[in-house]
Amino acid sequence: MSRPKRQEQEDASEEVTEVAKDILRMQLPIQIPGLGHVNMYALIDKDGAAVIDPGLPGTATWAAIRHRLKQAGLEPRHIHTVFITHSHPDHFGGAVQIQKESGAKIVAHRAFHFGGPSTHRQHRHEHVHGSHDHHSEASVDDLTIHMEMLERDRRRAQNPVRNFFGVLKRMTTPAPWKGPRERPDLRQRLRWLSFSTVGRSKFLPTVTHHVEHGDVIKLAGREWFALHTPGHTADHVCLHDPETGAFLAGDHVLPSITPHIGGVSYLSDPLKSFFYSLDRVGEISGVELALPAHGHPFRDLKGRAASIKAHHHERLDELRNIAKDIGTADVNSFMKRLFRERSWGDMAESETYAHLEHLRLAREAEAHRNEKGRLVYDL
Ligand SMILES: [Zn+2]
Numbered sequence: 001m002s003r004p005k006r007q008e009q010e011d012a013s014e015e016v017t018e019v020a021k022d023i024l025r026m027q028l029p030i031q032i033p034g035l036g037h038v039n040m041y042a043l044i045d046k047d048g049a050a051v052i053d054p055g056l057p058g059t060a061t062w063a064a065i066r067h068r069l070k071q072a073g074l075e076p077r078h079i080h081t082v083f084i085t086h087s088h089p090d091h092f093g094g095a096v097q098i099q100k101e102s103g104a105k106i107v108a109h110r111a112f113h114f115g116g117p118s119t120h121r122q123h124r125h126e127h128v129h130g131s132h133d134h135h136s137e138a139s140v141d142d143l144t145i146h147m148e149m150l151e152r153d154r155r156r157a158q159n160p161v162r163n164f165f166g167v168l169k170r171m172t173t174p175a176p177w178k179g180p181r182e183r184p185d186l187r188q189r190l191r192w193l194s195f196s197t198v199g200r201s202k203f204l205p206t207v208t209h210h211v212e213h214g215d216v217i218k219l220a221g222r223e224w225f226a227l228h229t230p231g232h233t234a235d236h237v238c239l240h241d242p243e244t245g246a247f248l249a250g251d252h253v254l255p256s257i258t259p260h261i262g263g264v265s266y267l268s269d270p271l272k273s274f275f276y277s278l279d280r281v282g283e284i285s286g287v288e289l290a291l292p293a294h295g296h297p298f299r300d301l302k303g304r305a306a307s308i309k310a311h312h313h314e315r316l317d318e319l320r321n322i323a324k325d326i327g328t329a330d331v332n333s334f335m336k337r338l339f340r341e342r343s344w345g346d347m348a349e350s351e352t353y354a355h356l357e358h359l360r361l362a363r364e365a366e367a368h369r370n371e372k373g374r375l376v377y378d379l
């Protein structure tokens with residue numbers, strides 16, 4: 001018997017609905033494990049429209065964007081602003097094409113990037129594991145380091161040759177919890193390489209306007225406040241409109257699934273950042289309707305943020321129990337106990353790693369490398 005579909009897994013409906021005053025929900029098709037559509041919201045004003053998160057790169061998305069806009073009496077040339085909640089490709093794919101057609105400004109957090117964290121963080125990580133340096137990672141301002149690394153990556157990306165070798169190095173470096181020989185397989189490396197070099201310019205938008213936490217941005221004729229909500233990614237931004245109580249949640253708070261929290265990030269403790277960001281959105285008063293990037297609009301943002309946080313605390317408890325059972329073990333062994341078999345893989349390992357690192361940085365766990373060079377955790 002197949003399990004009932006979660007709302008985030010539903011196929012993209014062709015229907016365009018006004019979910020709040022001058023805010024249209026347009027579902028675009030995506031095929032990503034666990035997700036069936038991404039919501040692009042069109043915010044209408046007297047100058048045309050702003051769109052939030054215009055889907056994956058590619059022709060299927062573009063056809064859907066045109067089709068959905070048409071139903072609202074709009075064309076791509078009417079879009080004056082593209083707002084990107086975070087740097088995942090299902091959220092910015094249509095941006096380049098829209099900008100080409102309309103000259104729209106592209107707005108995202110200044111930490112917007114694509115291609116995964118560079119190896120700098122992993123070296124830093126190595127350092128912490130490999131020595132008795134008491135300069136704790138957790139005490140360092142995450143975003144400052146993040147921005148320094150991004151700046152380095154950005155400079156390198158401007159030089160095609162250095163970009164190529166940078167990407168190559170990044171893609172052949174094993175995940176931080178793996179041993180030195182456990183590189184991604186060749187097919188995956190080639191896919192990453194083509195994605196990060198050849199395809200990059202075609203679908204990676206140039207952000208023309210950066211938003212910071214607390215900035216005000218005018219959309220649908222109203223003033224929205226930007227909230228930097230790192231966790232799911234380092235650059236995640238939500239928008240809140242106090243006038244109508246609408247809240248654009250991106251992937252930070254989803255209605256029925258918990259957003260992926262990966263351990264390979266510019267953030268030293270992505271889970272800690274995520275908790276912090278969940279608390280911040282839970283504090284906002286007057287939210288009437290949360291508009292997520294996947295799934296249906298929902299009312300209780302505070303309650304949903306709290307239950308996502310509770311879910312991760314349960315997972316941390318599960319890890320503590322698993323450790324009692326299996327003792328010192330590598331990330332893969334913890335992952336196989338924490339996740340059901342159908343979810344096993346890189347994403348589950350990365351999320352397990354994020355949880356284990358959270359415990360390590362809270363001094364509840366220790367980690368060292370075993371004879372194979374793999375990180376093993378002792379809780
Ligand atoms: Zn995402």
Ligand SMILES: [Zn+2]
Pocket residue numbers: 038088090091251293294
């Ligand atoms: Zn997403």
